[in-house]
Amino acid sequence: MRKFNPNKNIIIILIVVIIVVATVSITAANRAKDSDTNIVQSAVNDTISVVDKVITAPGRWLSGGVQSVSNLINTYDENQKLKSEVDQYDEVKQQTKNQAQEIESLKDELELNQTLTSYEKVTANVITRSPDTWQDMLIVDKGSSDGVEGNMAVMSQKGLIGRVMEVNAHSSKVQLLTSDNKSSNHFPVKISSAKGNSFGVLNKYDVKEQQLIASEITEGQDIKEGDVVQTSGLGGNSPADLAIGTVVKVKPDSNGLNQEVYIKPYAQMYDISVVTIIQRMAGATE
Amino acid sequence: MIRRTTLKYITPGLLFLLFLLDAHVTRIIASLTDNVYVANAHLALLVLMIISRVVNERFLLGTSLVLGILYDLYYIGVIGIYAVIFPLLVMLLYFFKKTIQQNILTLFFTVVISVTLFELISLLLQSVFGLTGVSSDFFVPRYLGPTLLLNILTFVILIFPLEKVLIGPPEEELGI
Numbered sequence: 001m002r003k004f005n006p007n008k009n010i011i012i013i014l015i016v017v018i019i020v021v022a023t024v025s026i027t028a029a030n031r032a033k034d035s036d037t038n039i040v041q042s043a044v045n046d047t048i049s050v051v052d053k054v055i056t057a058p059g060r061w062l063s064g065g066v067q068s069v070s071n072l073i074n075t076y077d078e079n080q081k082l083k084s085e086v087d088q089y090d091e092v093k094q095q096t097k098n099q100a101q102e103i104e105s106l107k108d109e110l111e112l113n114q115t116l117t118s119y120e121k122v123t124a125n126v127i128t129r130s131p132d133t134w135q136d137m138l139i140v141d142k143g144s145s146d147g148v149e150g151n152m153a154v155m156s157q158k159g160l161i162g163r164v165m166e167v168n169a170h171s172s173k174v175q176l177l178t179s180d181n182k183s184s185n186h187f188p189v190k191i192s193s194a195k196g197n198s199f200g201v202l203n204k205y206d207v208k209e210q211q212l213i214a215s216e217i218t219e220g221q222d223i224k225e226g227d228v229v230q231t232s233g234l235g236g237n238s239p240a241d242l243a244i245g246t247v248v249k250v251k252p253d254s255n256g257l258n259q260e261v262y263i264k265p266y267a268q269m270y271d272i273s274v275v276t277i278i279q280r281m282a283g284a285t286e
Numbered sequence: 287m288i289r290r291t292t293l294k295y296i297t298p299g300l301l302f303l304l305f306l307l308d309a310h311v312t313r314i315i316a317s318l319t320d321n322v323y324v325a326n327a328h329l330a331l332l333v334l335m336i337i338s339r340v341v342n343e344r345f346l347l348g349t350s351l352v353l354g355i356l357y358d359l360y361y362i363g364v365i366g367i368y369a370v371i372f373p374l375l376v377m378l379l380y381f382f383k384k385t386i387q388q389n390i391l392t393l394f395f396t397v398v399i400s401v402t403l404f405e406l407i408s409l410l411l412q413s414v415f416g417l418t419g420v421s422s423d424f425f426v427p428r429y430l431g432p433t434l435l436l437n438i439l440t441f442v443i444l445i446f447p448l449e450k451v452l453i454g455p456p457e458e459e460l461g462i
Contacts, residue, residue, distance in 0.1 A: 024366035024415050031363045041359055048360045052306050059310065129316075130361040131309040133324050133429060134409060134418035137361065166363045173363055180418055207424050210321070271317030 035150020035166050042143075042168040049139060049171040052127050118281040119239040122146055126273050127171065136179035138162070140275055143170040153187070153231065153238035153278040159266030160187065160231065160244045164277060174277075177212055178205045178269045189214050189244060190232035191261060193221050199232055200261060202244070211248055212263040223250050229263050239280040293452060294341050298349045301337075304330035305357060315436065325432035328401055331375065332441060335396060336452050338379040339388065350376045364417065371407050375400050394441060401437045405430055 037045065124142035142148050144167045152164045154174045165175040177187075187202040191214070198221040204213040214229070227247040233240025245265040253260045311327035338346060354369035362368075378400060386392050409425065412418045 020366050020370055023369075024364055024411070027364045027366065028415055028417060037363075044356060044359050048306075048356060051303075055303065055306050056310060128306070128309050129313045131312045131326055132361055132367075132408060132412075133326065134412050135362055139360070268321075270321040271313075 031166060035164065036144065037166055037168050045139075045168045046143070046170045049127050049141065049168075052139075053141065056127065117233070117240050120147075120279040120281060122148055122277040122279065124148075124172075124275050124277055126275060130173075134179075136162075136176040136269075137165065138174040138176065138272065138275065139171060140174055140277075141171055142277065143168045143172050145169050147279060148172050148277050149279070151237045152280070153242055155242060155276045155278060156267040156272050156274070157276075158243070158268075160238075160242050161265075161267045161269060161272065161275065163187070163237070174275065176269050177202065177265070178207075180205065186235075187238060187244075188232045188235040189229050189263075190240070191217070191221070191223055191227050191229050191247060193223050193227045196221050198223060199234065202263075206262065209248075209262070210264075210269075212245065212265055214261045214263060215253060215258055217259045217261055223247055223259075223261060225249065229261075233280075237280065239278060242278065290340055293337065294345065297337055297341060297346070298353070301330050301334060301349065301353055302356070304333055305353065309361070315432075319432075322428065323432040324429050325436040326401075326405065326429075327440065328404065328433075328437050329440060329444075331400055331404065332397065332437070332444060333448065333452070334376065335379055335393065335400070336445075336448055338376065338383065340453055343376070343380045346376050346380075347373050362417075364415075367408060367411050370411065371404055374407070375404060378403070390445070393445065394438075397437060397441050398434060401434060402430065405433060 122142055124140035124146075127139045127141050130137040130139070148164060148167050150164055150167055153160060154162045154164060160177065162174050162176040162179075164172055166173040189200050189202050191198045191200065198218045200214040200217040202212055202214050204215070205211075206213060217223070225247055229244045229247060231238045231240060231242040231244065243266055245263040245267075248262045248264045250259055250261050252258070308327045308329050311329070312325065315325045315327070316323075334346075334350070350372035351369060354372035355365055357368040357372075358365045379396065382392070382396050409418075
């Protein structure tokens with residue numbers, strides 16, 4: 001039998017608990033405050049991400065192959081459909097071009113360099129998704145060396161999916177809108193209704209319905225189902241007019257004072273392989 | 287069959303790769319079910335359990351601590367969640383090994399218990415530190431249930447092949 005000394009064990013357990021609480025609190029506070037990582041952390045994360053990329057290479061190759069075969073099969077139908085749309089497309093394209101030129105020249109006139117809507121893009125591949133379901137994080141293969149910074153908005157092909165949470169030299173972590181992190185940064189949104197815009201903040205996600213919830217809605221506008229929701233660009237991190245989704249329903253919150261808007265996102269929040277990181281041009285964060 | 291001494295040296299690398307692989311399996315399953323059911327694959331835990339029968343405790347504790355820290359850094363960015371869970375589970379595995387007779391049925395329950403503990407402790411730690419909030423109607427039916435099911439299936443399919451590859455038949459049978 002081993003000698004059992006309760007005092008010693010209790011002290012050891014206490015010390016371990018204290019160490020754990022300290023490291024978790026310090027690193028969590030660090031993560032929330034400062035999205036740039038230190039050298040060690042960055043090196044570790046980048047190394048693991050390289051190994052991870054090597055592991056997924058066969059899978060990537062396989063799914064690429066499957067994708068191209070299914071693309072080939074769909075080509076005919078798609079071609080038919082596109083042909084019918086392409087007639088109007090040229091006209092619209094020309095119109096957009098003219099309008100863009102007009103906006104440019106008007107901006108020059110006003111000596112406006114960068115408005116809320118101007119942004120630059122960085123496209124990144126998703127290496128993996130955090131297996132921890134409570135975090136809802138993607139790890140992507142672009143980092144500070146590619147111009148990524150903390151708190152940038154992240155889009156998939158269709159709409160907004162999250163924000164950059166942590167930046168390493170060659171990889172970064174993206175937190176999805178689906179996560180329920182209390183310290184995360186909320187996106188300011190703009191809801192375009194028939195009569196005008198209302199503004200709010202995106203702050204929750206309904207797991208069951210797979211819908212985003214915006215609250216702190218400005219009063220006065222009549223928000224209807226199907227209204228388009230975009231970022232408003234007012235918060236300082238994201239540019240304006242990034243697509244988020246459409247309104248599904250509006251209902252009063254639990255206090256009955258404010259309204260909550262349920263939004264069906266354009267982008268699906270699982271199975272994302274490529275993301276676009278959006279860098280806002282006007283009035284950078286600091 | 288891998289020799290015991292070799293097994294000890296490849297253990298850290300093997301577990302590391304399996305952890306990365308687990309994340310991908312989890313992701314694929316979630317996207318197959320449109321994110322309705324989330325089943326966390328724990329191949330690494332299964333291998334850890336098998337390895338714990340032949341590798342000594344101190345070595346495996348150290349390995350799991352280092353791997354836990356790496357896991358935390360890479361997947362969460364907060365150190366102290368999985369760096370606690372992995373060593374705890376290793377201790378639990380050795381505790382079971384000491385107190386319970388090891389056969390296929392007890393191993394099966396060890397897997398069930400360690401997977402459940404893994405998920406519960408990770409959720410508990412994260413909600414205590416305010417890193418997440420969770421809806422209770424999500425956790426059991428859509429998360430823990432599928433996770434256990436998946437890991438029971440992987441156990442049934444992989445336990446014999448893995449045992450054969452990693453430990454082989456008992457040494458006295460080989461006549462060593």
